[in-house]
Amino acid sequence: MTIDHVTLLPLYAASGTAILVLLADLLIARRPAVLGALLLGGLATAVGAIVAGDSRPPTFCAAGNCSWIPSPTAVVTAVLFAALTVGVLALSIPSLRLGTAPVGEFCFLLAASMTGGVVIGYSGDLITLIVGLETLTLPLYILVGLRRYAPREPVSSAGASASITFFLISVVSTAIALLGAALNYAATGVIHLDLLVAGFGPLTVLAQVGVALLVVGFAFKVAAVPLHAWAPPTYEGSPLPIAAYLSTASKLGGVLALAAIVARLDAAPITAALAVLTMTVGNLVALRQTRMVRLLAWSSIAQAGYILAALVLGAAGIQAAIVYAVLFMVLEFVAFAAVVALRPVAADGGDIQSYRGAGRRSPWLGAALVLAFAGLAGLPPGLAGLFAKVTVVDVLIDQDWGWLAALVAINAVIGLAYYVRATAILYATPPKPGIQFVDPDLLEAATHPRLPVARPVAAALIVAAAAAVVLGFAPQLLFDALS
Incomplete structure (x- = not known):
């Protein structure tokens, strides 16, 4: 077996970050040291992925089959996982300062999840892929419900309920x-991705059943129908920064896992069915949402449907799917960061009506949220989202899947309704205080002051918004990085 340690730099940096955070918490036991360890580790992971690059030889190889394979996609996604980890840490700092969660445990679990994300991108066999996916997901079961309530704060079961829901459906x-x-291994005798085949002889049907089950199982990570019901209650019950991580990093892991399968095996029929159901159900249910986080959750389900539509094409649609996923992650993070900035520290996402007039009170935060909504809807000035949808539709038409491209376009039009509604509420005239309000959310909008934004949150929002703008005007940068 050959091992190239330079190729493994991203893994060493990510796993070393988890160990460093644990030691900092045990030996120093000071919040700045723990937070700094995770910040430095996240940056080191991104740098390690860039330094190792995609030209290094594969490692963990035996008989010509390798389990750790560098590629442009692996490098880009490793950098993105590291960036999302640092971004979520920045969004969490204000609430961690209040003691809403134990800092050491929080940062260790976040670093462990980042390690799983890095492993997924470089996986060369099914075992490594599934282990990476579970390493990404397992810490999130705890992070969703990891809260330390203040003495005066009423204890809520929302976090525990969300954590249990997430855990049970994930186990299934x-x-x-x-x-x-x-089943696929029983039919073919291989686990390395480059050797996967659809089966042969009398075992072909068994292998095809195995492929279908793999697609359905991995589709859970992107909250695809029918394994989608966990996402809205889990997002709603999680702290806002963890909901942001679930909606971005966790979903990216699922996309990479699905891409590894559909690029090598024919899973077009079941992937097409999942794509149609996911985008349609996500958009239709999002129309009725009145809570901001649930709106973003159902929106992310619909966005997953667009990604699945590109994956229907197999290897021909992988690049379009990854491009869409990366641009969606950036815009989704901008949306959650703006929500965190507009809400009181450690508060939930609130009702959509409680954002009434928020764009007038905080013009820059309102502009960032509009940029995210417009991009997710595929409208200017969110050029990144517009380009992402055009990329998926274009590749579907080129590969003679015109009917699926038409469904993507129709669903994108349906999605405009709830994005425009949420945007209009941001700039609606806020209700005047002193009036008797029946709706408590309108009362909150009337009396809600302009809140100061913590510097880490502002920094994360500015960087993410800048990345969205740059990728909107120069998407070729992303294509070049993935090539």
């Missing part, structure tokens, strides 16, 4: 994926 999806991998 993991079992489905493992069964699919086992």
Whole structure:
């Protein structure tokens, strides 16, 4: 077996970050030291991925089959996982200062999840892929419900309920994926991704069933129908920064896992069915949402449907799917960061009506949220989102999947309704204080002051918004990085 340690730099940096955070918490036990360890580790992971690059030889190889394979996609996604980890840390700092969660445990779990994300991008076999996916997901079960309530704060079961919901459905999806991998191995005798085949002889049907189960199991990570019901209550019950991580990094891991399968095996029929159901159900249910986080959750489900539509094409649609996923992650993070900045520290996302007039009170925050909504809807000035949708539609038409491209376009039009509604509320005239309000959310909008934005939150929002603008005007940068 050959091992190239330079190729493994991203893994060493990510896993070393988790160890460093743990030691900093045990030996120094000071919040700045723990936060600094995670920040430095996240930056080191991104630098390690760039330094190792995609030209290094694969490692963990035996008989010509490798389990750790560098590629342009692996480098880009490793950098993105590291950036999302640092961004979520920045969004969490104000609430961590209040003691809403134990800092050491929080940062260790976040670093462990980042390590799983890095492993997914470089995976060369099914075992490594599934282990990476579970390493990404397992810490999130705890992070969703990891809260330390203040003495005067009423204890809520929302976090625990969200954590249990997430855990139970995830266990089912993991079992489905493992069964699919086992059936495919029984039929073909291979686990390395480059050797995967659809089966042969009398075992072809068994292998095809295994492929279908793998797709369904991995589809849970992107909250695809029918394994989508966990996302809205889990996002709503999580702290806002963790909801942002679930909606971005966790979903990216699922996209990479699905891409690894559909690029090598024919799963077009089941992927197409999942894509149509996911984008349609996500958009239709989002029309009825009155809570901001649930709106973003159902919106992210619909966005997952667009990504699945590109994955229907197999290898021909992988680049379009990854481009869409990366641009969506950036815009989704901008949306959650703006929500964090507009809400009181450690508060939930609130009702959509409580944002009434928020764009007037805080023009820059309102502009950032509009940029995110416009991009997710595929409208200017969110050029990144517009380009992402055009990329998916274009590749579908080129590959003679015109009917699916038409459904993507129709669903994008349906999605305009709730994005425009949320944007209009931001700039609606706020209700005047002193009036008797029946709706408590209108009362909150009337009396809600302009809140100061913590510097880490402002920095994360500015960087993410700048990245969205740059990628909107120069998407070729992303294509070049993925090539």
